[in-house]
Amino acid sequence: MQRSALVVGASGIGGRYTARELLAHGWTVFGLARRPPRDLPGLIPVTADLLDEVGLQAALADVAPTHVFITTWMRQDSEAENIRVNALLVRNLLDALSPRKSLRHVALVTGLKHYLGPFEAYASSGTLPDTPLRESQPRLPLDNFYYAQEDEVYAAAARDRFTWTIHRPHTIVGMAVGNAMNLGTTLAVYASICKETGRPFQFPGSEAQWNGLSDVTDARMLAKQLRWAADCDAARNDAFNITNGDYFRWSWLWRRLAAWFGVQAEGFNGTVQPLEAAMAEDAGLWADMARRHGLQEADLGRLASPWHTDLDLGRPIEVMTDMANSRRLGFVGWQATEDSFFDLFAALRAQRLIP
Numbered sequence: 001m002q003r004s005a006l007v008v009g010a011s012g013i014g015g016r017y018t019a020r021e022l023l024a025h026g027w028t029v030f031g032l033a034r035r036p037p038r039d040l041p042g043l044i045p046v047t048a049d050l051l052d053e054v055g056l057q058a059a060l061a062d063v064a065p066t067h068v069f070i071t072t073w074m075r076q077d078s079e080a081e082n083i084r085v086n087a088l089l090v091r092n093l094l095d096a097l098s099p100r101k102s103l104r105h106v107a108l109v110t111g112l113k114h115y116l117g118p119f120e121a122y123a124s125s126g127t128l129p130d131t132p133l134r135e136s137q138p139r140l141p142l143d144n145f146y147y148a149q150e151d152e153v154y155a156a157a158a159r160d161r162f163t164w165t166i167h168r169p170h171t172i173v174g175m176a177v178g179n180a181m182n183l184g185t186t187l188a189v190y191a192s193i194c195k196e197t198g199r200p201f202q203f204p205g206s207e208a209q210w211n212g213l214s215d216v217t218d219a220r221m222l223a224k225q226l227r228w229a230a231d232c233d234a235a236r237n238d239a240f241n242i243t244n245g246d247y248f249r250w251s252w253l254w255r256r257l258a259a260w261f262g263v264q265a266e267g268f269n270g271t272v273q274p275l276e277a278a279m280a281e282d283a284g285l286w287a288d289m290a291r292r293h294g295l296q297e298a299d300l301g302r303l304a305s306p307w308h309t310d311l312d313l314g315r316p317i318e319v320m321t322d323m324a325n326s327r328r329l330g331f332v333g334w335q336a337t338e339d340s341f342f343d344l345f346a347a348l349r350a351q352r353l354i355p
Helices: 013-024 053-059 079-100 145-160 183-197 207-211 219-231 250-261 283-293 306-313 324-328 337-350
Strands: 004-008 028-033 044-047 067-070 105-109 163-169 238-242
Touching (some): 013 067, 053 079, 067 079, 105 145, 163 219, 183 250, 219 238, 250 337
Parallel strands (some): 004 028, 004 067, 028 044, 067 105, 163 238
């Protein structure tokens, strides 16, 4: 059957790679964002603000997708506001599409805050889950905008009779500019600054993260699982973790990342040293580096998100994600994590985003 996708958040890490994956497999793909990408051949851009209900309905007036992939969210100042705003953007979207009666499936991308808690209580004592993290683990007794987004999907599915899947990546590694959570590019920018200034490439996180096992999610892996779930009848109405499928320790990977940039690696030295503080005065330096090296983005804030990298690397537990749920159903994608980072660094350099 003919399939058409509406990728919501097409300019972000997850959305961009999802759109590219679907286009490569013959889908008709609409890409919705406030500033949709114009450099993906075949993508049909849809310019809309998910919080502008009237404008959204107008933008989608002639769009009748069979599948929707929701890969976006909007950060607010409190979890209460995160819940209100991010539930509303999902509700507005699915309400706008409801009259078309075209939807067969909706995929929602959330993440490991489902297990680790919201920003205000992230990986805090008293709520630390057992690892590896499994989809069968119950919701935490905490307000969480991921739960609110899921509930909006469930309600619309019951009303409009479409199927759904929930996808929970760990930290997503991929190339995007202006993304609120971007560990890979943040580390690339930090390493570039270290090389420019002679600073050591200092691990900013906790002892548990330095010595413990971890995993991440290549954006290409997320996109492959989203496409797989859209085509797999057995995957309907279920949640799936998605990571690269390998494990690593930052004590091993950190030195390899440093070697790629030719900088001095410094590991955990007894205290957490937040990257947000280390980079707090670097905006002017980056602007100067961009001018001298001919870089395409002089605004440090559009490339680096040190606050979120600190959340990831400062956790008091090791974080591993179980992939058995999708493996049982036939998803066999795998990606070497060091290549996820190296491929990203090479792409950033090719696009003149880092020197």
